[in-house]
Amino acid sequence: MIKMPKSLWIVVADGAKALFVQNVSDTIDPDLRVMRVDEIDIPNTAKLGTEQPGRRDGPAGAGRSAIEPTDWHRLAKEEFASTIAALLNKWAQAGGITDLVIVAPPQTLGELRAALSPKVTGVVRAEMAKDLTNHTLPDIAKLVMAEMADI
Template identity: 40%
Template sequence: MAKLAKGTWIVVTDSEKALFMRNLTDLQDPNFEVTDTEQQDNPSDSAQSANRPGRMQDGGMNQRSALDDTDWHELAKDRFAKDLSDLLYKAAHKGLFDKLVIVASPQVLGVLRDDMHVEVTSKIVAEIPKTLTNHPVHEIEQIVKHALEA
């Protein structure tokens, strides 16, 4: 059974952007159609932080240490992956795809694996640990083709 059959969904994502594509042909000559995109506006951590990090009294006289502040930028990246997981669950539940190829950075793949419902994971035919969100579609087609042929 071909991993990249006609109608297979390909999701190319990083921690801030996702491309949803459908293969219109087969593995021999893939032709991906972009069906949707998701993008998160995620400013730098300093732009999202309201205050400077707190300080606490150390054991010694007049000694204080800075406390680590919440990294809002990283939290937003994790939240994006979890939101993507929810989107994929809703699409799988509606029967919008039978096969799924996920192309994502290893970190994002890890978050997705931890958060994806079995209804989605049962449809995954391949995971490709690469960041390709800024590549043109014709390059993504060839990279996915070569990864699945290996």
């Protein structure tokens, strides 16, 4: 069985919630503590944007076609992922994170990757494309340890 480093930070996120968890144990059994929780409330789409999609003329009088409507939910989740990445970038630059595991659904994980600095990507020990935001800390520890054992 692999020992989880005492300095290990785990970010468990989705598009609207992020748990920043740290292992505080130096024994074989991890002791995860929630160090910070960030959460946003994303209202339903009708409250985010109610405008009808735009229309444009087709080429050479071929008629008009609708422009795809803006996905306000997706934009809010992308902005939240950027906020999480900015925090991680700041902490890594200050030397506060030396080992990191990122756990997020595939879409959020991709958005985080795109916004992380080279300093953060250098301390990432594992990535898990899963949504564990509603799991217990012992479950998260078990799943992360299993993932780290595979690398």
